[in-house]
Amino acid sequence: MNGKGEDEVFTMKWIQKGDSARLQLLDQSDLPASVSYVDLHNAKEVAESIRSMKVRGAPAIGCAAAYGMALECLLIAKEEPSVSGSTLKDKLQDTKKAMDEARPTAVNLMYATARIVEVVDTILNIREDASAALISECIVDEAQRIFNEDVENNKRLGSHGVATIDQDVAPMRASKAAKTEGATATNGPAERLNLIHHCNTGALATAGHGTALGVIFSLSQAGKNLHVYVDETRPRLQGAKLTCWELRESRIPHHLIVDGASGLLMYQGKVDAVVFGADRVAANGDVANKIGTFNLAMAAHAHGIPVYACVPTSTIDLTIPTGQDIVIEERSSDEILRVSGGASIAPDGTQVFNPAFDVTPARFLTGIITEEGTLKPPFGANLKEAKEKALQREKDNRQKSLLAIQQKLSAK
Numbered sequence: 064m065n066g067k068g069e070d071e072v073f074t075m076k077w078i079q080k081g082d083s084a085r086l087q088l089l090d091q092s093d094l095p096a097s098v099s100y101v102d103l104h105n106a107k108e109v110a111e112s113i114r115s116m117k118v119r120g121a122p123a124i125g126c127a128a129a130y131g132m133a134l135e136c137l138l139i140a141k142e143e144p145s146v147s148g149s150t151l152k153d154k155l156q157d158t159k160k161a162m163d164e165a166r167p168t169a170v171n172l173m174y175a176t177a178r179i180v181e182v183v184d185t186i187l188n189i190r191e192d193a194s195a196a197l198i199s200e201c202i203v204d205e206a207q208r209i210f211n212e213d214v215e216n217n218k219r220l221g222s223h224g225v226a227t228i229d230q231d232v233a234p235m236r237a238s239k240a241a242k243t244e245g246a247t248a249t250n251g252p253a254e255r256l257n258l259i260h261h262c263n264t265g266a267l268a269t270a271g272h273g274t275a276l277g278v279i280f281s282l283s284q285a286g287k288n289l290h291v292y293v294d295e296t297r298p299r300l301q302g303a304k305l306t307c308w309e310l311r312e313s314r315i316p317h318h319l320i321v322d323g324a325s326g327l328l329m330y331q332g333k334v335d336a337v338v339f340g341a342d343r344v345a346a347n348g349d350v351a352n353k354i355g356t357f358n359l360a361m362a363a364h365a366h367g368i369p370v371y372a373c374v375p376t377s378t379i380d381l382t383i384p385t386g387q388d389i390v391i392e393e394r395s396s397d398e399i400l401r402v403s404g405g406a407s408i409a410p411d412g413t414q415v416f417n418p419a420f421d422v423t424p425a426r427f428l429t430g431i432i433t434e435e436g437t438l439k440p441p442f443g444a445n446l447k448e449a450k451e452k453a454l455q456r457e458k459d460n461r462q463k464s465l466l467a468i469q470q471k472l473s474a475k
């Protein structure tokens with residue numbers, strides 16, 4: 064995950080020979096016990112991998128979905144080489160609909176599949192008789208662009224995060240350190256920066272580097288002395304299983320805690336800031352994220368501890384006015400009743416409510432760290448500006464790919 068050598072673990076890899084392709088996907092449900100991969104050959108297999116959380120994390124889900132659309136288009140082009148552009152578009156829209164239903168809260172999924180359909184529109188507007196093979200080539204290019212843009216955006220987000228922590232948090236840490244005598248058992252030396260992180264938002268949840276964990280990696284790479292309290296994050300335990308695995312790989316000091324321990328740590332003055340990712344950000348700055356985020360942010364707010372949502376602009380959904388309008392995915396009872404699939408922890412017949420996400424009202428956030436910079440309240444106007452900047456950047460990138468498409472079209 065840290066970009067070293069051929070044997071490095073990767074979240075997903077596109078493998079194509081001629082008109083045959085597969086998506087090699089790290090099966091995250093096996094971590095940390097084992098590192099294993101699955102080969103996916105069509106959109107249905109990708110959608111099932113998203114639904115069963117073999118791949119999870121909003122940006123990673125978006126990248127996988129885009130590749131799933133590319134797999135499907137290649138298969139259609141192979142089975143029906145003379146299919147018309149409009150028929151192909153109809154089939155891909157059906158594919159998008161099925162893919163988008165795999166996990167309804169993470170907007171990166173719908174954002175990515177919409178970009179793929181937009182490419183088809185772009186091509187057909189240039190030449191309505193474009194072949195399915197050519198359209199497939201352009202869709203593969205767009206899926207690769209979505210993947211590569213996510214890695215670059217996360218690194219930019221990480222550097223904004225370092226600047227924000229230096230500006231907002233380090234002075235508070237320094238004044239606290241002046242009052243603290245000696246190191247504490249978990250916090251380490253007084254000058255060390257102690258963060259709480261929720262769920263998993265690292266390279267495993269994205270195309271690379273990560274969002275909130277990406278800020279932590281960037282702080283470490285900048286030589287900051289830091290330590291992380293890792294929320295285990297019930298019920299799927301992404302913190303315990305995935306974040307601890309990534310922090311160990313990166314040799315960043317950390318302690319695993321139960322989600323309910325964050326309040327005590329704040330009460331004891333052991334927390335300098337709280338960072339987490341997002342699955343969808345509404346136009347007013349309300350943040351949908353892994354269940355437990357709201358309680359964490361509220362406790363931090365009550366203690367005057369800075370709270371940052373770390374969000375690529377692809378996760379911002381300006382069509383959703385407030386968090387009240389965000390669909391919250393509910394998952395199976397067994398995720399709560401059976402820890403890692405073991406025996407039930409509650410009496411037979413116990414009723415279960417298992418929302419996978421909650422919504423943190425914008426008023427509990429100190430900032431929203433994006434690749435376009437760190438946004439402070441009032442979030443509405445600032446989110447709109449950041450999204451517009453990102454969309455312009457995407458349009459510029461699309462323009463370059465449009466030129467490449469036109470060259471391909473004229474060469475055919």
Ligand SMILES: CSC[C@H]1O[C@H](OP(=O)(O)O)[C@H](O)[C@@H]1O
Nearest residue numbers: 119120121262264268340341353
């Ligand atoms: C940068 S990942 C964003 C988000 O995705 C995770 O959810 P899940 O593991 O269920 O896919 C978690 O909410 C992260 O904060």
